[in-house]
Amino acid sequence: MNTSRRRFLAGLSVLAVAPVLAACGSDSGGGTAATDSPSGSAAPEEAAFPVTITHKYGETTIESAPKRVVCIGLTDQDTLLALGVVPVGVTYWFGDEELKGIYPWAQEALGDAELPTLLKDTNGVEIEKIAGLAPDLIIGQYAGLTEQDYKKLSAMGVPVVAQNGDYTDYGTPWDEAALTLGAAVGKPKAAQELVDSVKKRIADEAAAHPEFKGQTAAVITPWEGLFIYGPEDPRSRMLTDLGFDLHRVITDADDSEFGISLSAERTADLGDIGTAVWIDFDADKQVREIFEGTPAYAEGRWCNISDADGSYYVAHSFVTPLSIPYLLDRYVPQLVAAADGDPKTEPPAVTS
Structure with missing residues (x-):
């Protein structure tokens, strides 16, 4: 890894x-010596x-x-x-x-x-x-x-x-x-x-893509089996802000505010998901092979964001006022391709 x-x-x-x-x-010893130059800032309100x-x-x-x-x-x-x-x-x-x-x-x-x-x-x-x-x-x-x-x-x-x-x-x-x-x-x-x-930018994207509304989705990564992000995680919140509903695997779980860990075999439970957003889909061979056997995979209802995507990979997790517009420019086209249920529609490549 x-x-x-x-x-x-x-x-x-x-x-x-x-x-x-x-x-x-910290055991790293002394820090960087401070200078007299303050951080740049305009006058307060x-x-x-x-x-x-x-x-x-x-x-x-x-x-x-x-x-x-x-x-x-x-x-x-x-x-x-x-x-x-x-x-x-x-x-x-x-x-x-x-x-x-x-x-x-x-x-x-x-x-x-x-x-x-x-x-x-x-x-x-x-x-x-x-x-x-x-x-x-x-x-x-x-x-x-x-x-x-x-x-x-x-x-x-x-x-x-x-x-x-x-x-x-x-x-x-x-x-x-x-x-x-x-x-x-x-x-x-x-x-x-x-x-x-x-928030207006996010709302505009949601309005422009009514196909997201009511469709189930989740952000998932292979980690000690399977990790699915919960409703209090910013990555999940972004999906719900765009109109998606979180998949029942996460909403039915107890103590799932930030996310839940499942065994790799539970990947099959995502077979009916509307849109699966994978982070590092190829990180676990077993998880990948199980998901490849589901209807969601067969219908192309998924996209993958990996560290090969550079700054876009980082932006997906940052979720800040500066990163969100950058993210949406790249993320929404991928979600559109995944949400249409047509396996012939490939999520577009992204640039950092």
Whole structure:
């Protein structure tokens, strides 16, 4: 299994990421020394501060506009960039590490600004490296920050905003995450306008494709058998926002908010699905061969997104205000081809 695939799988579920995000400080030594140059940001909106934000571990008050923001959420940088705030540190998830968390859909928003420092959480939150960046705000929305690490970060005397406690870790909807990020950097109105514009784009796609409505769908990946994403996962939410209903395999399951793991043999249960969105379909020979024997496969009711698809592969999981338009340009044509039930209709190739 390649490095990108392993890192991607680390974000599959709370159970999968819990060991990765175990409460321990970084053992990587000193961090990158901070400079006097703040992250790029426009002036905050009038009366935006002070602001108090409620999160999983309590409340955090931010007294003034932050200038050095560190993202411990895996996708938070996109919203900040869209609002004109360039973070000084971002946390790597998966994909091309050389891009430092700034993918094609976000590069225009970055402009000529300096790329942020890349943080890694594979051995725990890099406390020392974050301290070395001299942040004045640490925030994580698409995150699974532990209470112990929250306390360690707060001990720096810097405002720390953890993930929303109303949802499972890594389960905060993209729009709510964006509004929280906007409030934290003093741009709540701009964040609302951003969210509204992206929601309109999604609604327009749904309206343009009434064939999606009422059809069952699921996002699936071969992982220790079969993993099917649940209703609180952003990838599933995107399908339902486009008009699909989640397949009964996931909706009938107990404790399936983020997703469920099934044995490979259960792949046959997806035989009647309207549209199957596979991630890395070829990763497990047994799963692939079982699905190839189903009516859904025979009718061409599936598409596959793999790491060979580059940034599109990453965009499918990012689900942010910046990545969604980029994603929809590539994703919707694939869904259309899969949803028509005609095996002669091949999902179009995508470009990164």
